[in-house]
Amino acid sequence: MNDLKFxxxxxxxxxxxxxxxxxxxxxxxxxxxxxxSGKSAVLKNxxxxxxxxxxxxxxxxxxxxxxxxxxxxxxxARNSADNIKASxxxxxxxxxEAILGAGISGTGxxxxxxxxxxxxxxxxxxxxxxSNNIKNAEFYGAxxxxxxxxxxxxxxxxxxxxxxxLFLDNFSSADFEISSLQSFAEGLNLKRFIISTRDKxxxxxxxxxxxxxPLSFEEFIAFDxxxxxxxxxxxxxxAQGGGAKNPFxxxxxxxxxxxxxxxxxxxxxxxxxxxxxxxxxHAAFSANKIYTALKPRIKISKDAVYGxxxxxxxxxxxxxxxxxxxxxxAKKLYFSHFNMREILTSKKDFTxxxxxVLFCELLGLNTPIFxxxxxxxxxxxxxxxxxxxxxxxxxxxxxxxxxxxSALKRLGITSLKVVSMANSGRLxxxxxxxxxxxxxxxALSF
Numbered sequence: 001m002n003d004l005k006f007x008x009x010x011x012x013x014x015x016x017x018x019x020x021x022x023x024x025x026x027x028x029x030x031x032x033x034x035x036x037s038g039k040s041a042v043l044k045n046x047x048x049x050x051x052x053x054x055x056x057x058x059x060x061x062x063x064x065x066x067x068x069x070x071x072x073x074x075x076x077a078r079n080s081a082d083n084i085k086a087s088x089x090x091x092x093x094x095x096x097e098a099i100l101g102a103g104i105s106g107t108g109x110x111x112x113x114x115x116x117x118x119x120x121x122x123x124x125x126x127x128x129x130x131s132n133n134i135k136n137a138e139f140y141g142a143x144x145x146x147x148x149x150x151x152x153x154x155x156x157x158x159x160x161x162x163x164x165x166l167f168l169d170n171f172s173s174a175d176f177e178i179s180s181l182q183s184f185a186e187g188l189n190l191k192r193f194i195i196s197t198r199d200k201x202x203x204x205x206x207x208x209x210x211x212x213x214p215l216s217f218e219e220f221i222a223f224d225x226x227x228x229x230x231x232x233x234x235x236x237x238x239a240q241g242g243g244a245k246n247p248f249x250x251x252x253x254x255x256x257x258x259x260x261x262x263x264x265x266x267x268x269x270x271x272x273x274x275x276x277x278x279x280x281x282h283a284a285f286s287a288n289k290i291y292t293a294l295k296p297r298i299k300i301s302k303d304a305v306y307g308x309x310x311x312x313x314x315x316x317x318x319x320x321x322x323x324x325x326x327x328x329x330a331k332k333l334y335f336s337h338f339n340m341r342e343i344l345t346s347k348k349d350f351t352x353x354x355x356x357v358l359f360c361e362l363l364g365l366n367t368p369i370f371x372x373x374x375x376x377x378x379x380x381x382x383x384x385x386x387x388x389x390x391x392x393x394x395x396x397x398x399x400x401x402x403x404x405x406s407a408l409k410r411l412g413i414t415s416l417k418v419v420s421m422a423n424s425g426r427l428x429x430x431x432x433x434x435x436x437x438x439x440x441x442x443a444l445s446f
Contacts, residue, residue: 003065004056004058004152004153004156005156007056007057007058007064007065008056008156008160008163011052011055011057012044012057012059014044014047014048014057015044015048017041017044017045018219018222018223019045020038020041020042020212020219021216021218021219021364022042022210022211022212022213023042023045023210024042024043024046024194024210025208025210026207026208027190027191027192027193028192028193028194028204028206028207028208029193029194029195029207029208029209029210030195030196030197030202030203030204030207030208030209030210031043031194031195031196031197031210031212032196032197032198032199032200032202032209032210032211032212032316033198033211033212033213033214033316033336034198034213034214034315034316034317034336034337035198035261035265035315035317036214036243036244036245036246036258036261036337037212037213037214037243037244037316037336038212038214038215038244038245039169039196039197039198039212040059040169040170040196041244042196042210042212043167043169043194043196046167046192046194047165047167050165050192053162053163054162054163054164054165055163055164055165055166055167056153056156056157056160056163056165056166056167057167057169058153058166058167058168058169059169059170060168060169060170060171060172060175060176061169061170061172143177143179143180146176146177146180146181147177147180147183149176149180150176150180150181150183150184151184153166153184154184154187154188157188157190163190164190164191164192165190165191165192165193165194166188166190166192166193166194167192167193167194167195168194168195168196169196170196170197171195171196171197171199171202172197172198172199173197173199173202178202181195181204182204182205185204185205185206185207186205193207195207198315198316199314199315200314200315200316201314211316213242213336213360213363213364214241214242214243214244214336214337214360215242215243215244215246215247216242216360216361216364216443217233217234217237217361217439217440217443217444218443218444218446219242220233220236220237220240220242220247221233221237223247223248224236224237224247225247226247230440233440234439234440236251238339238353238354238357239251239339239342240254240339241254241258241337241338241339241342242337242338242339242360243258243337243339245257246258255342255343258337258339258343259343262274262343262344269298269300269304269308270308270311270312271344272294272297272298273290273294273305273308273309273312274312274317274340274344275344275345276289276290276293276294277290277309277312277318277333277335278340278341278344278345280332280333281333281334281335281341281349281352281353281355281356282332282333282334282351282352282355282356282359282376282388283332283333283352284330284331284332285320285330285331285332285333286330287305287306287309288302290305290309291305316336317335317336317337318333318334318335318336319333319334319335319336319359319363320332320333320334321333321334321359321369321370321371321377322370322371323370323371323372324370324371324372324378324380324411332371334355334356334359334360335356336360338353338356338357338359338360339353341353350390351388351390354388354390354419354421354439355376355388357439358376358377358386358388358419358439358442359377361442361443361446362377362379362386364446365379365382365446367379367381367382368380368381372385372407372411373407374404374407374408375387375404375411376388378411378413380411380412382415383412383413383414383415384413384414384415384416384417385408385411385413385415385416385417386416386417386418386419387400387416387417387418387419388419389418389419389420390419390420390421391420391421391423392420392423393423394423394424394425394436395425397418397420397423397425397434397436398425398427398434401416401418401427401429401434402429405429405430405432408432409430409432413432414431414432414433415432415433415435416432416433416434416435417435417437417442418434418435418436418437419437419438419439419442420436420437420438420439421438421439422438423436423438424436424437424438424441
């Protein structure tokens, strides 16, 4: 209780920042998004409007809180997570049967099926009985400590009725039991209760969910005060990436900052898998090929590869794009942070990076996106197709437009956007308009 009093009486200084395109609309909101997407900043923007004595803000990643709660959930849960990381081959133990029977696109079902199958297999295998007993003891112990931690918060709120708003920043299901959080949330009567997390599958009854993406180009130029000419803005955006903190960091320090974020949040094996994912940006993805590439270099299981891929998708670090009308076909992979190649390797591939940039911009439209044989991106709700052709002249692009015209008709497309670095042009045939647009015009048109 005294520890919570300390955090209540010593809150961080919250300053109102430039608002994002997506903001909090509900008094009960879960903000979820990839690492360095600006979740904490949006949460703190909400806090900056309130009186200090009305709020309790807890950063669940704060090491001081971890120390204070050493007898509760955080300490034990993180110790367990570290032990798992120490055994790379056993990370994210998932049965082969579950992997083969679940599509990458349905990550939630993937996890549920995998866990179910793993539990079944463990029950049947007497040789793993003692290990399972230990794991069960750890699970129930962590659950008990998690419940105790939230009970202390509830008691503190009851004792301090002036607190009307609770903010839990950086919630992680690796540290706390979701069921404990759910029970805790159900019994509260607050004006505001805001939670931030990287876990896109965190759902609580009565809570709205807000996905926060990394900075779009429009948001980047609003945040960035170092450039005032459009070409320099584009160059800076492509070089620095869409990380929410990046516009406030010296460009020469961004690489080191981004790498520190990765090494602080992912194991060595996970980072190696991330590196292998670079080969599949804007291309058909294969987890088995990643396993085949890594097996001669490190001790790793196929289960570890599939489990890590599922975790990276669950935390929005990677995203998969399905082929329109063919959900079972291979999916294309994209990073939520389009500058990931520069962070992880010295090898360049501008076309793939540019395609990833456009994918990230399209995510901001909050509408289903697919790919087809003819199109890089297909947005059926908008009757729009997108091609990524950074450098070709408009006349060459219009030849391609004519070749795929019948396919565009079949898909019901009325607008084809061909995104270039600098070229422009327009051609309309049979009610379908093809616009060749420079990147900045495309990105700022939404």
